[in-house]
Amino acid sequence: YKKVKFYTNAFVIINDAKVLLGYKKRGFGQGLWNGFGGKVDPGETSIQAAQRELEEEAGINAPLEHCGVLFFVVDGADAAFNIDVYRANEYTGTITETDEMRPAWFSIQKEMLPPVNSHTTADCSSTSDKHAEGLPPIPLGQMWADDEFWMPLMFSGRPFVGRADFDADSKMLKWWFAATPAE
Ligand code: 6U4
Ligand code: NA
Ligand code: NA
Numbered sequence: 001y002k003k004v005k006f007y008t009n010a011f012v013i014i015n016d017a018k019v020l021l022g023y024k025k026r027g028f029g030q031g032l033w034n035g036f037g038g039k040v041d042p043g044e045t046s047i048q049a050a051q052r053e054l055e056e057e058a059g060i061n062a063p064l065e066h067c068g069v070l071f072f073v074v075d076g077a078d079a080a081f082n083i084d085v086y087r088a089n090e091y092t093g094t095i096t097e098t099d100e101m102r103p104a105w106f107s108i109q110k111e112m113l114p115p116v117n118s119h120t121t122a123d124c125s126s127t128s129d130k131h132a133e134g135l136p137p138i139p140l141g142q143m144w145a146d147d148e149f150w151m152p153l154m155f156s157g158r159p160f161v162g163r164a165d166f167d168a169d170s171k172m173l174k175w176w177f178a179a180t181p182a183e
Pocket of ligand 2: 053
């Protein structure tokens with residue numbers, strides 16, 4: 001068998017209008033904006049790890065709910081990565097920058113909020129929402145390449161799973177995502 005390592009990644013999403021991301025200042029994924037998360041430590045559950053990492057990296061607590069699973073395969077790596085994705089619509093505490101992460105809010109551009117069915121009109125633009133006024137859009141060019149494909153599924157509230165394959169230089173080679181049907 002190959003090895004698998006378990007990670008978490010958590011997002012605070014307010015009013016479907018803005019999302020909290022962290023700029024990774026060091027370590028794996030340095031220079032990229034990401035959700036908050038890390039390894040599931042021995043003796044803790046996935047959601048305990050997600051809550052701990054959110055507090056360590058952003059200084060806040062949130063009622064996280066599991067919303068998706070990502071599976072990453074990297075050429076030459078000794079293990080594959082299983083990432084439980086969590087989201088919350090609210091938080092408590094004071095958002096705090098740490099040595100590892102610089103948190104910031106981004107407005108969810110309407111391209112990331114696809115109409116959930118053909119009857120939905122295009123005027124759901126969140127950029128006019130007061131919660132997101134003046135915020136920059138999600139910086140997809142400074143994020144992992146897979147994010148733009150599954151984040152819309154997360155924002156739409158549909159449980160999702162997916163896999164992305166990377167070469168040894170973290171270039172994405174292929175991806176595959178699936179979600180439960182919209183209601
Ligand atoms: P240590 O060694 O304890 O400092 P830890 O903080 O546990 O590390 P870290 O920060 O390296 O873990 O976690 C990696 C984070 O990056 C996790 O939230 C998962 C996320 N991640 C990794 N590859 C990703 C990818 N291709 N796309 C993505 N997130 C990814 O969106
Ligand atoms: Na981390
Ligand atoms: Na960790």
